[in-house]
Amino acid sequence: MYWLKWDLNLKIRLIGDSLFNMLFWMYFPFMTLYFSGIFGKSVASMLMAVPPLISIFASLLGGFLSDRFGRRPPMLAGYLIQSLMFGIFAMSTNHWVDYAAYIGIGLGGSIFSPASSAMVADVTAEKDRRLVFATFVTGRNIGAVFGPALGSIFFIHHRTELLWACTVVTLLYFFMILWKIRETMPPRPRKEGKRGTISLLMKEQFTNYGVIFKDRAFAIYIAAGILVTIAFMQLDMYLATYVKEYVPAQPLLSIGDWTYTLSGTDVFGWMLGINGLLFVVGVLPVTKLFEHTSDRNVFIISSVLFGVGMFLIGLTTHVWLLFLFIIIMTIGEISRSPVTESFVSKYAPANARGQYMGASNLQYSLGRFLAPMTVLLSSWLGPVQVFGIILLCTLLSAVLYIVLFRIIPQDAPDTNAKLNA
Template structure:
């Protein structure tokens, strides 16, 4: 589906979210360091466990409201809250107010996300969703590649200017949503009884989540996703610990008796940058290559590539070998990325699409909660012990995805 054929809703969102995401990655990777310098590393570590809780609440709330009030009002609510909180962050006289603003920014983003994803599903035919979701993921990863390099300078030297830039971009995006984006809530999801009280409406929405979490297929999907993401998220977790502590300084290239030497920390930076670059260059082509693959096969392949690639990191410390296995586990993440959103958008009933999108985010939040366990266990286990646990999580994920689609296909038969 070529971009020029997209609905204006999608074009506005692609530009707005892509630009904001670059600014987001200019501050997010350094926020723990910032609070660690101002409040102490121990306190900062505890504080960083709180945002996932607000993300869960925001995603569930945003998904429920998106099905009742519509996609556009909830996107406006999320964007406006983030705009105000970035301004508060820029004006804040206190580190604790900084933290409160940071929490509220994440909460606003969590409210926005299910409505935004549901809008794509509303507008795009099922057979085209993988490609469209891949385009949005690519735009986000351009920011993830460029943002940290720029943020290393701007966040610490021009933090207020950066935060004001985030606020201004989000304000412009809010205005664009208000004047250009139209509502896409399906007719089947529109509530006819508007006289019901707000309390009754929320009870109905949370009852809807109860039905979702009794859905055996959906629960297996979430559980399989958690194990898969525990593996995938090691790029930002145990990989850093392993490379810095076990990979020696070495030459990247040799020429004319000279060499480009990289320290362990620099090798980590090169691997992370390389992984992000692969996403930007190959996500859309890979999505096209696997367009006709069954979703089950894509999910299983993703788990296997991620698990085997991550496990292989512990087999050798040569930098070019590390680049090779980084390619393997990054491709594992890439083949999975667009399919997750297209599967749940197709599986969810039209009238509850926002709620399913909100509940779907639980696999990311719970996966992010459990992924650091590998770092904790590394104090007692050698690297190959940790990599074996990571591989086991990937294999469990592959088995669960196989079971999930067996039950799903039997239910459709």
């Protein structure tokens, strides 16, 4: 019950974020299906490629605003935008308005996210950040596990009511942040003689991110993150294809004359269930297990475990071995999650923490964008070769993490000085 000692900001945010993520996963997995039924699969696939691209720029904007005006303004703006978009979606009778509202919901979330992560770091001692971020990851993944099951009922049969529930929850969370959440941004020096015009703010944003992206160590961190995100995304991409095409129906349990048999699709569903369950029950124990392990070693262990676990899956079709290997790769995945935000919060200057959080999100956006290449490659390559490419991505990310932590000591102070200037 250590969370009872948390700052009030964190307690409110944990409850609010967990509740919102439950609602998020009740509608998000069904959006592609929804738009495919309206516009057709080919048009829907192009439409669904737009939100991740918009999220890149929205995340960078949210990070800049959180360092320029404080953590609360972009958090409030993000949830107000989401509340309005959910309301529009609920009232809409036009499918293009539905799509615009869906983009708006993602836009609000991307503006909110960097400021939210920066605020967690602001009010948490460095030694406690891994555990705090791990608790937030657990809250988010409770929604990821149970949300789709509830969404299969509510989104399909009571979509309007679900969207109104999302509208109310986000609006209540907006008012809770407005009334109860205090500002946590560290003091920053005032720049005399400069007016806060839109053009000046845009110039300042590009200048600040220019410094960040010229940071050699942080660029390596982003590159490593892109490679490992490509591998992580295969759980929903090539792994699904492999299991459905190559894993035959087989008995899971046999007792006497009774046999419980799983089809290939059932096996994949069980693998997803194991992955989701381990995320809920395993993040905090795994974080405690690696509590005294350096960020460098956690990143390396995570990449190697996930890559090896994924590659071993490509060598078998036996259901129990598949379950064992999904456990190995999931341990690699969950060991990394809390450390990622904790590392960025330590590496970034306090007055540029939001921008670094926003820039860090690029690894996920670009990784998700590149991840489908494995499905394309599977048209020419066999499973072992495709899983070998996935393993190579994780091993290259591990090498980049080794390089990263060799150069951080000499690079970090220079970067901080530039951003504080």
